[in-house]
Amino acid sequence: MSHKAKLIAAFATLYVVWGSTYLGIRIGLEAHMPPALMAALRLVPAGLLLLGFAKWRGIPVRVRPRELRVIATTGVLLLVGGMFMIFLAEQYIPSGLAALIVALQPLWIAGAETVLPDMDRPSALGYAGIALGFIGLAVLLWPRLTLPGSGPQLLGSCIAIVATFIWMIGSVYSKRHPVRVDAIVATGYEMLAAGLVTLVIGVLKGEVPQLLSGRVDVLPAASATAYLAVVGSCVAFTAFVWALRHAPASKVMTYSFVNPVVAVFLGWLVLREPLDWWIVAGMAVIVAGVALTTTAPTRPRPLAAADAAVADAAAELPAEASEA
Numbered sequence: 001m002s003h004k005a006k007l008i009a010a011f012a013t014l015y016v017v018w019g020s021t022y023l024g025i026r027i028g029l030e031a032h033m034p035p036a037l038m039a040a041l042r043l044v045p046a047g048l049l050l051l052g053f054a055k056w057r058g059i060p061v062r063v064r065p066r067e068l069r070v071i072a073t074t075g076v077l078l079l080v081g082g083m084f085m086i087f088l089a090e091q092y093i094p095s096g097l098a099a100l101i102v103a104l105q106p107l108w109i110a111g112a113e114t115v116l117p118d119m120d121r122p123s124a125l126g127y128a129g130i131a132l133g134f135i136g137l138a139v140l141l142w143p144r145l146t147l148p149g150s151g152p153q154l155l156g157s158c159i160a161i162v163a164t165f166i167w168m169i170g171s172v173y174s175k176r177h178p179v180r181v182d183a184i185v186a187t188g189y190e191m192l193a194a195g196l197v198t199l200v201i202g203v204l205k206g207e208v209p210q211l212l213s214g215r216v217d218v219l220p221a222a223s224a225t226a227y228l229a230v231v232g233s234c235v236a237f238t239a240f241v242w243a244l245r246h247a248p249a250s251k252v253m254t255y256s257f258v259n260p261v262v263a264v265f266l267g268w269l270v271l272r273e274p275l276d277w278w279i280v281a282g283m284a285v286i287v288a289g290v291a292l293t294t295t296a297p298t299r300p301r302p303l304a305a306a307d308a309a310v311a312d313a314a315a316e317l318p319a320e321a322s323e324a
Helices: 002-029 035-056 065-089 097-104 106-113 124-146 152-174 184-204 209-211 218-246 255-271 277-295 302-316 319-323
Strands: none
Touching: 002 035, 002 065, 002 097, 002 218, 002 255, 035 065, 035 184, 035 209, 035 218, 065 097, 065 152, 065 184, 097 124, 097 152, 097 255, 106 124, 106 152, 106 277, 124 152, 124 277, 184 209, 184 218, 218 319, 255 277
C-alpha cells in the first residue's frame, strides 16, 4: 500500500471501528452478556494480543515496578472507571446516546486544564467550545429530565457522564506521571490490569452463574465480544499509534467528533435506536463544541509564562549577574 492509502485506511479504522464499539457493547448486552465479564473478556485477550504483538516486533515488554504501578493505575481509571461504566450505562440508554455523552471527554480535559496549575489553558475559542458542548449535553438530557417514564435513561446518562469524568482523571494522571514505555506495551498492560479488575467485579457480582445459565445468546454475544477485543481494541489502537506517527495529532484527534456521529448512525441502522430531534440537535451542538475545543489554540500555563519571563529577564542581565 502507498503511504496515502495507509493513512486513509488508518483514519477510516479510527472513525468507523471506534465509532462502532458502542454498537458492539449494546449487541452483547442485548444478548444477555453480563457487563463486567463482557468487559473482562474484551480487555484481557486484547491486552495479551498487544503484548504478543509488541514482543513479535522486538519491543521489550518488561516494565519496571514503578512504571507498572503508573500504567496499572491509568488502566483502572481509563478502562474500569471510564470504559466499563459505559457498559453499565448502555444497559439503560441507546448506544448512540452513550457515544454522544462520551464525546464530552475532551471538554472535561479542557476544563481540567483551566484549574490545574501545570497545564496549558484553553483559549477563548476553547472556552466557547466547552460551553457549546455542555449546552449540547443539556439538549440531550432535557427530555430525560422532563418526560414521564424516562428515569432509567436519566440513570444511564448520569452513569455515562461519571464515566467521562473518571476518564478525564485518568488522562490527567497519565499526563502528569509519564513513563518511558512503548505505547503498545503500556496499553497492553493497562488492558490487562483493567481486565483483571473487571473480572473480579464480575465474580463478586455473581455474573459467572448468569454467564453459564444458558440465557446468553451465544453467537451474537461471542461475536460482539470478539469484535470489541480484536478489532475495537487491538486493530484500532494499532491504527491510532501508526496515525500519530505519520499525521499531525490535531488531525488524528478528529476521531473524537466523528465517532459519535458514526455511533448514532449505526445504532439507528442496525438496532433501530430512536433518532429524535433532541438527539440530532444535541449531537450537532456537542460535535461542534468538541471540534471547536480540540482545534482551538491553547495558551501557555501561568507557570510556564512566568518561567519564560524570568528567563528573558536573566538573558538581559550582564553575564556576571546572570551567573549569580
